[in-house]
Amino acid sequence: MIELKNVSVTFEKENRKIQAVSDVSLQIQAGEIFGIVGYSGAGKSTLVRTINLLQRPSSGQVIINGVDLVQLSAAELRKARKNIGMIFQHFNLMNSRTVAENVAFPLKDLNLSTAEKEAKVSSLLEKVGILDKAQAYPEQLSGGQKQRVAIARALATDPSILLCDEATSALDPKTTHSILDLLRQLNQELGLSIIMITHDMNVVKNLCHRVAVMAEGQVIEENGIVEMFTQSQNPLTQEFINMATHFDWDYELVLEEMREANTLNDYFIARLSFVGHEVTEPFIAQLARDYQVHCNILYGNIEALRGSFVGNLVVTVEAKAADWEKSLVFLEKHQVNVEILTDKEGTKWMI
């Protein structure tokens, strides 16, 4: 229902060309929550701004419900934009107007009576949970409340698409969760399609159905969130996942320190990865009972993704080589992925 076809955006700056978006093609279904993850400068904001043509692509097509926005006249485009709401990191509210006036702003060109507008604003504020703040000014609100006002304003023209550019990046973790909950609820109740742009995989992991990773203007990987966490081979995607799951440098540092202190002698260290709903067997217990393979959990994380739990355990293994080999067949059958860890020199941590 949203289709980007070979979209590129080039900026000219002091006679230099900056290719901010480079030949991106994406399809996003109606009712889907789609994440776009990438570091700062990857081209995420530029790409998302092409969806409502706030940024005109240098080439390519932006097709919404079968209509290429690039081909529309100014008047047609104004009408098409009512179907697309947008929210931002810094909320972009008008500080001299009340909450109710901010939310009423997009209604000004519509043929509604004052009473109809007031009713509409009240129902929007109720939907986002801040009806009691209708007469307050933005500076009297917390960040989370401001983002709720911005969401109400974005929904004023009853759009079917909501674009969110780093919408939770200025919020603390608890407020972030409450905004993500609100977005999930709006997706379910209104069938709203949501595109979430973020540098933080944590924001999208339990919300988005599918995710794309962007770098240097390109989409380098696109997948379902569980598939991405369990199957991605891409080093950059791995960086984002490792940050979200805390399998980052802290954990590598501790392993290295333990090795230097000889704590890890006589063991080998393995990382076991699994998708929770596919493992119906108590596999750690079975390794010991049926294979004489004894694991001690050193470190671990079980991630709650949309619809699944995905686990990663770092274990020391005490076993005879032949028993370990046999257990690998069992683990593979139960879709537990096994990686033998190595130190920085690439030496395997094993006997």
Ligand SMILES: Nc1ncnc2c1ncn2[C@@H]1O[C@H](COP(=O)(O)OP(=O)(O)O)[C@@H](O)[C@H]1O
């Ligand atoms: N209006 C502009 N003029 C010139 N360069 C721009 C403009 N907007 C963005 N860029 C450049 O395009 C690249 C992508 O920027 P942006 O889309 O904001 O990335 P992100 O949102 O992923 O941080 C950056 O190198 C940025 O400096």
Ligand SMILES: [Mg+2]
């Ligand atoms: Mg940006």
